[in-house]
Amino acid sequence: MGHATAAIEAALSARMDAIIETLEAFVRIPSVSTDSAYAAGIAEGARFVADQLLRAGIKDATIHQIAGHPIVTGSWRAAPGKPTLLIYGHYDVQPPDPLAAWTTPPFEPAIRDGRLYGRGASDDKGPMLIPIEVVATYLAVRGALPINVVFLFEGEEENSSANLEGFVAAHKSLLAADITVSADGAQWRADLPSVITGSRGICSLEIFVAGPAKDLHSGRHGGSVANPIQALVSVLARLHAPDGSIAVPGFYDRVRPVSSRERQAIARIPFDEQAYLASVGTPEGVGEAGYSLLERNWLRPTLEYNGIIGGYTGPGRKTVIPSGASAKVTCRLVPDQDPEEIAALVAKQVRAFAPKGVKLEVRTGPGGSRAYAVPEGNSALTLTERILGEVTGAVPDRVRMGATIPIGDVFRRMLGIETVFFSFSTSDEDYHAPNEFFRLQSLERGLKAWVRLMQAMGGGGA
């Protein structure tokens, strides 16, 4: 470790309590992007991020008011001849419900057993704060960075980053860089350091079935009219084949076959399927026939039901034929599926299955994202692997990601650069569920690792 690195790391260590307090203040902001009831939380989230950049010494920190939620940028380009990192993260968070399942309220951060609990702590407020704090410390201690940086923090990651592509397309010179380093994209497991080399895409649909004009007495009218729940379940049940594959014509047309090389690479990764299933509390792995659990999760597309509702769902019994029922569906996509095309194919099949006696409506969206895979020989990928090995003391595996980070595809197409993932969140941190948390140990490791990454990219060794 060089002197410079050691000095920065020491300064960061001395500031740990302040960094944790900043993260707590960040988590306290209810910046939920998918529900307009939280509009004030989103606005406050954007202001908080811009304030942190200014505090760090990023003088051009800017809140961009766009069609969707604001994007915050800032840059430091005073290291001529050195590479430029585009640092990506997001300040928006998932909805907090079901509220009753939280041990402490989602927007009241609480530290227990070395973990900071609160919505967004792990996805992505903790991880995105790390490079800001590292830059702040460099500029405070040394007055300069070893490389150039441009920050891009969005407020719609949990809502398909619907406006990110348009923003990037309109700000190509502001964002010009050599590589994107994403502070989003969780470590696969807490016990196994890994670098993510690809992520799945996503598209979404909502299906509405309308039956009678109002809820009807199921005795007086039962047998006379179509039941919207019956209609909806009959449609949904036909979207999967008995072997677990997706029964939508054309769905798999662009999917690359899983190669034997990919299968072998996955098979080499230590993975205890029973321990995984126990950790999520389910007795057996279920999915598409002919693929291992990790292959299904990383390399195969899915069609998932995220929510369904219709009729009377309160306590006891209410004998109604409901006036309507609806379901939310998302598909996870793999290279080279197109989100709009897949959403249209699913919508077409849903409409084709529409039963008699009801009105069925399918809405596609919001947003969609393609899958992404970083080229295997990318030098930044190799560097992040090495540094992660140093801070964790173990050789990281290359893994894919079942989830969606739209940026890889967006930055490749808009800026012509690849993306590596360098997040210190881990995938067991319940970030789309109640009781989300971020390990304070990960915060420390992340700070160290980002120092080394900047130092190494600046040519100063790490």
Added chain:
Amino acid sequence: MGHATAAIEAALSARMDAIIETLEAFVRIPSVSTDSAYAAGIAEGARFVADQLLRAGIKDATIHQIAGHPIVTGSWRAAPGKPTLLIYGHYDVQPPDPLAAWTTPPFEPAIRDGRLYGRGASDDKGPMLIPIEVVATYLAVRGALPINVVFLFEGEEENSSANLEGFVAAHKSLLAADITVSADGAQWRADLPSVITGSRGICSLEIFVAGPAKDLHSGRHGGSVANPIQALVSVLARLHAPDGSIAVPGFYDRVRPVSSRERQAIARIPFDEQAYLASVGTPEGVGEAGYSLLERNWLRPTLEYNGIIGGYTGPGRKTVIPSGASAKVTCRLVPDQDPEEIAALVAKQVRAFAPKGVKLEVRTGPGGSRAYAVPEGNSALTLTERILGEVTGAVPDRVRMGATIPIGDVFRRMLGIETVFFSFSTSDEDYHAPNEFFRLQSLERGLKAWVRLMQAMGGGGA
């Protein structure tokens, strides 16, 4: 019309405003039986009914505290040699949700266009108040009734009358009578006087599917584990065959075939299917193949989905694999199906369909009731038909009822007597939906008709 009848009718006319005020006070009580949050409303409902009986001059009015909601009885047996009527009604009401769909609040009665709006106004508070007011008027004007009466008002009709049978079995001498006249059981249509000669039974089930221990990120975990919504819809979708019949082995075993005489009788009843479908706001009638709409509704059993819920159902998108999903199901039964047997058969089939990777639980209940049909030649049936013809000026049709009134079967088995339905509610009055109402004209007709019924049964002509 005899002098006695005319005097009672005149006295009732003079009291109309007071009767409407009493009904409003009754509707104001939130006596919802299926949700324990309304326990105070149920208790208040029982007290109100007992108070009305005492006011009417029924000195032995009693609130019976039973295992379920209280039953209120009262009798007047001072007409030796005259027949005894067991007068049945219920003071409990359906849940009021969805609250937002009510023009005026469900428990704040409001009169608009000759209709009294409010939860329970039509089912069954208005209709059950009628015989109380008639008896009150007889006792006030003449100090005696032309027949003997015993009142039985329960608080669990909307919850399967789960404790009625046990109460009747334990109070056979208190309830001894020659015929039951039910103030519950709506007129089929507002435009067509009718007497109900039978009702369907009911049984109910709730299906719970448990998947992962908590909601999972549908990207990180999609493809790995079973989706409880997918599991639930796959089960539900298999409970009906493509022809609309119920795909549960044994379900139809005890069902009597629809006879050609029954088919002809139904075909003779004026029924505008398109007008009916328009009135409920649905474009086409849907149900079991091979039967007309009325045959399906009156003479064939059904399996209906009353409610379904799982996962994220709020605004926008939340990409989860939910930890669970559940559905509420009821079956309407016909002679000679047994509710417990049918619930067990459906539960068995649901369990047989349980997919891999989830835990499926089926709970049967609450309660169940057999279908009922009054013998065609019953003299009380003929009398109610005649009186209804007189007060409406039209010859009533004999109709069956798709809904469930458990009492017919209970009183036949426990007391050895038949039941006729003499309610002045009509089936378009939204009694299991928002904006339930009762026509004030029906209140007036009902008062007249009950006077004539008592007079005729007492041998005094009508």
